[in-house]
Amino acid sequence: MTKNAKSGSEEHGAIECGNVFSVADDHPLPGYLPPEDIGSDTPRVFYARAGHPAVWALESTLAALEGAETAVCAASGMSVISQTMFALLSAGDTLLYSRWAYPNTVDFFEQHLARLGVRVVATDSSDPICVARDMEACRPKVFFFEPLGNPSLTFSNPADIAQLCTASGIISVADNSLLSPALLRPLEAGIDIVLHSLTKIISGCGEAMAGVATGRAELINPIARVRWSMGGVLAPQVASKVAESVKTLPLRAARASASALRVAQALSTDHRVARVVYPLLPDYPWRDEFCMACEAGGSVVTFFHAAGTAGVQEMARRAGAIRFGPGFGKSVTTCNGGAAMERYYGQPPGFVRVSVGLEDADEIIAELGRTLGSGV
Numbered sequence: 001m002t003k004n005a006k007s008g009s010e011e012h013g014a015i016e017c018g019n020v021f022s023v024a025d026d027h028p029l030p031g032y033l034p035p036e037d038i039g040s041d042t043p044r045v046f047y048a049r050a051g052h053p054a055v056w057a058l059e060s061t062l063a064a065l066e067g068a069e070t071a072v073c074a075a076s077g078m079s080v081i082s083q084t085m086f087a088l089l090s091a092g093d094t095l096l097y098s099r100w101a102y103p104n105t106v107d108f109f110e111q112h113l114a115r116l117g118v119r120v121v122a123t124d125s126s127d128p129i130c131v132a133r134d135m136e137a138c139r140p141k142v143f144f145f146e147p148l149g150n151p152s153l154t155f156s157n158p159a160d161i162a163q164l165c166t167a168s169g170i171i172s173v174a175d176n177s178l179l180s181p182a183l184l185r186p187l188e189a190g191i192d193i194v195l196h197s198l199t200k201i202i203s204g205c206g207e208a209m210a211g212v213a214t215g216r217a218e219l220i221n222p223i224a225r226v227r228w229s230m231g232g233v234l235a236p237q238v239a240s241k242v243a244e245s246v247k248t249l250p251l252r253a254a255r256a257s258a259s260a261l262r263v264a265q266a267l268s269t270d271h272r273v274a275r276v277v278y279p280l281l282p283d284y285p286w287r288d289e290f291c292m293a294c295e296a297g298g299s300v301v302t303f304f305h306a307a308g309t310a311g312v313q314e315m316a317r318r319a320g321a322i323r324f325g326p327g328f329g330k331s332v333t334t335c336n337g338g339a340a341m342e343r344y345y346g347q348p349p350g351f352v353r354v355s356v357g358l359e360d361a362d363e364i365i366a367e368l369g370r371t372l373g374s375g376v
């Protein structure tokens with residue numbers, strides 16, 4: 001048995017042996033560890049699928065960052081979303097969800113939760129009147145939304161949603177992957193559970209895949225219990241990697257946001273671009289509300305190429321330093337668009353999502369300008 005200092009064992013007083021960990025009898029274990037998994041001998045022995053020192057260290061850090069009582073991490077964003085819904089919902093319950101949510105999340109709701117007997121209903125989470133009407137009509141147990149929707153960048157105000165949910169006893173769940181706790185902390189507005197795909201700007205380099213749910217222990221511990229049954233715990237190596245990245249999150253989020261605003265402004269004046277969407281641009285429909293709630297605009301800008309899908313295809317062919325590919329929140333700038341993306345995201349022709357990285361803003365703007373092509 002060796003001390004596993006790198007994975008956070010030191011802090012948690014744990015001793016590691018393969019995927020079995022033990023801690024001294026007087027060591028406080030997280031509240032979510034299933035009692036069956038804790039040996040009665042001294043030191044207590046448990047199996048890593050239920051949690052391990054590296055993931056506890058990351059969970060403590062992320063809970064502090066969100067201002068949450070506790071947190072639970074999973075192997076991906078989708079893993080934490082599905083575990084959260086399994087913990088909260090049973091057959092016969094209703095889930096009201098935002099039509100602006102990430103399509104894979106919507107697919108999970110419509111294909112899998114619905115098959116298991118959960119009624120799933122979509123609403124326009126950006127419009128509190130519409131949300132109130134749909135809550136009244138379908139009496140959901142859970143409300144799910146993304147404060148900044150991927151990829152439409154529609155803003156749904158956590159304060160409005162928290163107020164409506166609290167008044168009706170509905171559990172509110174926000175997926176804040178696009179903004180991160182560096183820019184918006186929905187728990188402070190009264191949201192019950194905040195989720196993130198840690199694969200995005202929180203890990204930041206495009207090398208780790210992970211997810212987290214944060215909130216009150218009474219809501220989060222049952223998610224950890226589901227994780228123990230279903231699998232999907234975050235691997236120790238990945239937990240350590242994400243924990244390192246979290247230390248630079250505020251710096252990276254501030255720099256990427258500042259550059260993203262400059263990219264959005266530059267694209268707005270380019271004749272090859274039909275329309276730009278970014279929360280801090282003057283024509284963004286929720287600009288004032290967004291500025292009240294968030295510390296900066298985030299690293300994602302979307303636009304529509306004036307030459308439609310063909311223009312985006314030309315961009316992908318011309319791509320050099322700025323690569324075309326999925327994902328966002330990496331330290332390098334990336335673009336995503338084209339016919340398949342338009343279909344998947346239900347976006348009009350010419351749609352491009354730019355994830356602005358940490359390079360020099362002038363260089364990003366120049367390279368995007370070169371990549372945009374002739375524009376006809």
Ligand code: PLP
Binds near residue numbers: 102146175178199
């Ligand atoms: N939530 C949002 C808003 C996303 O954009 C994504 C992925 O793109 C996910 C969740 C899923 O995260 P992961 O890819 O880590 O499973």
